[in-house]
Amino acid sequence: MRFIFKTKYSQDINIAKHNGDRFWYSLLILIMAALPLVLDDFYLGEISYICILSIAGIGLMILSGYTGLASLGHAAFLGVGAYTHAFLLTNGIPFYASIPIVIVVSFLVGAAIGIPILRLTGMYLAIATLALGFIAEHVFIKWEHFTGGNRGLPVPQPEFLGMSFYDSVFFYYVCLVFLIAAMFAAINILRSPTGRAFVAIRDSEIAAQSLGVNLGLYKALSFAISGAFTGLAGALLAHYIGYLAPDIFNIFLSLTLLLLIVVGGMGSLHGTVFGAIFVGFLPQLIAICRDYLPSSIGSQPGLEPMLFGIILVFFILYEPLGIYGRWIKIKLFFELFPTYKRQTFKKQKVFTKSDRV
Amino acid sequence: MQLIQLIIDGVASGCIYGLVALGFVLIYKATETINFAQGDILMLGAFVAYSLIGILGMDYLTGFALTILIIAVFGFFLDAVVVRQIIGQPAFATVMLTIGLGFIFRGFASIYWGTDIFSFSTPFSGKITEFNGLIISYVNLSIIVGTAVLMSALYFFFTFSKIGVAMRASSENQLAAYYMGIPVKFIFSLIWSISAGVAAVAGVLLAPITLVDTSISLIGLKAFAAAVLGGFGSIPGAIVGGIIIGIVEQLCGTYENYLFEGVREISAYLVLILTLIIYPRGLFSDKAEVKKV
Numbered sequence: 001m002r003f004i005f006k007t008k009y010s011q012d013i014n015i016a017k018h019n020g021d022r023f024w025y026s027l028l029i030l031i032m033a034a035l036p037l038v039l040d041d042f043y044l045g046e047i048s049y050i051c052i053l054s055i056a057g058i059g060l061m062i063l064s065g066y067t068g069l070a071s072l073g074h075a076a077f078l079g080v081g082a083y084t085h086a087f088l089l090t091n092g093i094p095f096y097a098s099i100p101i102v103i104v105v106s107f108l109v110g111a112a113i114g115i116p117i118l119r120l121t122g123m124y125l126a127i128a129t130l131a132l133g134f135i136a137e138h139v140f141i142k143w144e145h146f147t148g149g150n151r152g153l154p155v156p157q158p159e160f161l162g163m164s165f166y167d168s169v170f171f172y173y174v175c176l177v178f179l180i181a182a183m184f185a186a187i188n189i190l191r192s193p194t195g196r197a198f199v200a201i202r203d204s205e206i207a208a209q210s211l212g213v214n215l216g217l218y219k220a221l222s223f224a225i226s227g228a229f230t231g232l233a234g235a236l237l238a239h240y241i242g243y244l245a246p247d248i249f250n251i252f253l254s255l256t257l258l259l260l261i262v263v264g265g266m267g268s269l270h271g272t273v274f275g276a277i278f279v280g281f282l283p284q285l286i287a288i289c290r291d292y293l294p295s296s297i298g299s300q301p302g303l304e305p306m307l308f309g310i311i312l313v314f315f316i317l318y319e320p321l322g323i324y325g326r327w328i329k330i331k332l333f334f335e336l337f338p339t340y341k342r343q344t345f346k347k348q349k350v351f352t353k354s355d356r357v
Numbered sequence: 358m359q360l361i362q363l364i365i366d367g368v369a370s371g372c373i374y375g376l377v378a379l380g381f382v383l384i385y386k387a388t389e390t391i392n393f394a395q396g397d398i399l400m401l402g403a404f405v406a407y408s409l410i411g412i413l414g415m416d417y418l419t420g421f422a423l424t425i426l427i428i429a430v431f432g433f434f435l436d437a438v439v440v441r442q443i444i445g446q447p448a449f450a451t452v453m454l455t456i457g458l459g460f461i462f463r464g465f466a467s468i469y470w471g472t473d474i475f476s477f478s479t480p481f482s483g484k485i486t487e488f489n490g491l492i493i494s495y496v497n498l499s500i501i502v503g504t505a506v507l508m509s510a511l512y513f514f515f516t517f518s519k520i521g522v523a524m525r526a527s528s529e530n531q532l533a534a535y536y537m538g539i540p541v542k543f544i545f546s547l548i549w550s551i552s553a554g555v556a557a558v559a560g561v562l563l564a565p566i567t568l569v570d571t572s573i574s575l576i577g578l579k580a581f582a583a584a585v586l587g588g589f590g591s592i593p594g595a596i597v598g599g600i601i602i603g604i605v606e607q608l609c610g611t612y613e614n615y616l617f618e619g620v621r622e623i624s625a626y627l628v629l630i631l632t633l634i635i636y637p638r639g640l641f642s643d644k645a646e647v648k649k650v
Contacts, residue, residue, distance in 0.1 A: 064449070068447075068449075070448075070449050070452060072452075072456075116630075116634045117630075117633060117634065119633075119637060120633055120637060123390075123391045123448050123451075123452060124585070124589075124633060124637065126391075126448075126449075126452050127391075127581045127585060127629065127633075128629070128630060128633050130578065130581070131578075131581070131582070131626035131629045131630055132626075132630065134578070134623060134626050135623050135626050135627065135630070138619060138622060138623045141619070142617075142618055142619050255456060255460075258453060258456075262453055266449075302463070302464040302465070302466070302467030302468040302472070302571075303464065303468065304464070305460045305461075305463055305464040305467075306460065306461055306463075306464025306465060306468065307464070308457075308460050308464075309456075309457040309458065309459070309460030309461035309462075309463075309464060310457070310461055311457075312453060312454075312456065312457030312460070313439070313454060313457040313458060313461065316443065316450055316453050316454045316457065317439070317442055317443065317454070320446065320450065
């Protein structure tokens with residue numbers, strides 16, 4: 001077991017807690033950078049997709065995992081990012097200028113959505129975001145001038161730094177760089193006063209308010225920041241898909257993002273990556289399942305949502321902390337060996353908190 | 358005259374929304390959780406009725422009653438076995454759990470019954486009655502009458518029966534009810550079973566209009582609008598909210614040209630958002646239902 005002896009306040013908010021962290025994360029980045037030497041185009045594409053999902057997951061994690069506001073319509077932000085990016089590129093704006101505009105636009109859309117529904121908490125918020133997700137999907141279909149409607153919108157693949165986005169190695173590096181940048185941005189937001197205010201709101205609104213946190217401002221800010229991250233992911237997703245159709249950004253995608261953060265582990269940035277890896281390989285997993293099941297069941301189209309639901313229910317009931325929580329437990333098991341006790345992580349029995357006054 | 362015709366059609370589809378919303382409200386009042394799988398239970402109800410009436414060839418009323426019974430028992434065990442385990446966890450966990458359950462039901466239905474669109478014959482199909490130039494189909498009439506009968510049955514159940522009073526007591530204050538000797542856990546499972554039964558009624562009544570396939574579970578999402586408009590904790594509010602949503606939807610569909618294209622599909626969600634922004638308490642709510650921020 002490692003004990004960190006802190007002698008300065010700044011140590012408490014360091015990004016890397018100790019040298020071991022620095023070593024392992026540098027090694028991870030090096031391995032990721034070296035992957036194109038080993039893997040072929042198919043796997044690079046899959047990993048690029050996982051990077052994009054992770055960025056979107058970071059967005060939703062800041063909102064749901066850290067601020068405690070559920071959103072069932074986050075695919076709308078992916079859509080806003082993707083359509084804005086495609087629209088700008090079509091009108092001749094270069095890639096390096098388009099991405100900041102996309103981030104700003106999604107930030108503003110997030111704030112615009114966040115402000116009117118600030119007064120809602122808990123499940124009312126979940127219902128409102130669900131409805132907004134539907135309305136956004138409808139807007140993508142009907143606003144044909146901007147989105148091309150049901151015909152779809154081809155995404156231009158411009159040159160950037162003299163390279164083309166059709167090159168899967170180059171696209172992989174773009175996604176990886178954006179993921180690392182997004183991760184650093186998220187870590188920094190979360191260790192700043194803003195991020196601490198988010199966590200305070202999640203843990204107790206009344207306590208946060210009495211310590212001087214402006215609930216309305218910080219909730220709107222959380223929506224806006226979350227929207228910005230998800231919008232960035234949407235812009236990259238536009239390049240990945242290549243052709244935008246409104247029905248991509250449906251409720252199922254929103255729920256997939258929620259599955260991502262629940263499976264990865266609520267309230268941890270590690271969880272977004274674990275969850276993205278899981279969600280990214282879920283279709284392959286389902287394809288493998290199909291092979292092993294009898295063909296009468298295996299060939300059914302309903303198998304996918306069913307497995308999706310079973311996984312979700314399983315994690316909520318038996319591992320609410322997700323894959324990251326399981327990883328923490330395994331790590332602690334080896335650190336404390338042989339004195340690990342199961343009770344360390346035992347769920348405490350609590351009464352249902354009532355929303356009624 | 359056209360307006361009255363539209364309103365009658367709206368009331369009929371609104372009654373369905375109201376019945377589903379009623380299911381949300383019953384569960385929310387008692388356990389402060391929301392069942393996002395309500396629409397999927399409605400779908401299961403329609404499919405079970407199709408199996409009993411359409412395939413096994415049962416009499417309509419027998420099949421109807423048996424469907425309600427099966428789905429109600431299913432709802433009871435859904436709470437007793439699965440949902441009860443996460444009591445005390447944040448609201449988010451329940452939302453995710455019931456969404457997951459909804460996906461399982463939908464997946465099960467499309468594996469077991471297939472993805473085709475089914476229908477079964479009812480005594481009401483294709484019959485209409487004329488009244489002062491108004492055309493009322495028997496199907497719509499059956500929905501309105503069915504809702505009214507169910508509502509009055511529930512009213513008498515909650516007012517006069519011992520179990521009904523125990524249910525109201527448990528939703529007022531769980532701990533106090535428990536001290537009075539009410540088996541709160543059992544009562545909660547019973548509320549889930551009533552709520553599932555109501556959804557099954559809605560599913561069977563709806564079947565002649567939309568036919569039976571997995572997409573009818575989306576009704577559950579529109580019913581949220583009804584429940585919120587009625588003030589998520591009020592039983593008459595759910596029905597009135599549902600009827601208002603139904604009428605608004607009909608009117609938006611007819612006068613689409615004056616508004617904007619495609620307004621009909623999202624009108625329920627627009628009403629939902631507007632209610633939440635302007636008057637989140639809803640029409641019929643007690644003052645204490647919504648926490649102020």
